[in-house]
Amino acid sequence: MKTVWKVTTAAVLIGGSVLAGSLLNIQAEGAGTTPGTADDPVVTKSYVDQAIQQAINGGGGLSTPSTGSSSESSSEDGVQIVEVKPGKILVAAEGTEFIVRSGKAVIYSADSNGVADLTDGKDIPNGGAVANNHLLSFPREGRGIQVQDGDTHNLTVMVRGGYQIK
Template sequence: MKTYWKVSLAALAVGSGIWIGAIYSNTASGAGTTPGTTDDPVVTKSYVDQQIQQALNGGSGGNTNPTNPTQPSQGADEVKNVALKPGKILIADAGTEFIVRSGNAVIYTEVSSGVADLTDGKDLLNGQAAPKNHLLSFPREGRGIQVKEGQTSNLIVMVRGGYTIK
């Protein structure tokens, strides 16, 4: 008789478990989302990687300079050597950094405030000489450097960030 109760109780427990599982499974699948629809899209790893890169780069797909579409801005971490011809002005985007490597450069600004010389810890104003091998930071657009008047050779500048040549 003891065995009969044990078997009956076990059958009742298994049957109850199956019945409860069926009810909860229908409730969970009744959420109405089907994988691959607009409510529950399926994405690829490359898409996720692209979205992460865009988020890390400030939320924009590609940094292009709207003032000069043929001259793309550089990525935030990319350093590029730029040769600046006499008579041209290298205008920095906000947050760009320059290091003058060869030639004589002067600061160009359209406003009264200047450019930060991070090496010496001072501001350089419009027309002042930009020292070689000093890290220059451009906090806002509309500021840059140009070849010193009278120099006939190119100015070589290391640039990290966006820029435009005028």
């Protein structure tokens, strides 16, 4: 009698599991879409790279300030490497970004406002030290960086946007 009970219990459990599995047979969400349709677009790496490059090159609108300077430039095509000598000031145009790669730099600002350090998420005031390899954003023209007083080495700066050296 014990074996009949075990066989019956096993048959009921297996049958119930099969029945429950067939009733609960639903597709995973999103598995029913066809790749390449509007519901599931497929793009290639080259397309994404091209779109990013167009956004960088075409989304500019960066301008170069026209106030008197010894040297000025505008880089809407990408990043330029600029050397800043002691005693010179690298002044950014509106919307320009700097990354100080080497040297000891401090913020230059004609007013009390500073420059946004996007890497640390804080504002660096006029005369404040700039950490190397930090992304700086200049929301208005007339602000920039210069070599720290007493330092005799040049600054190497990556610049995206307009700038001038005074």
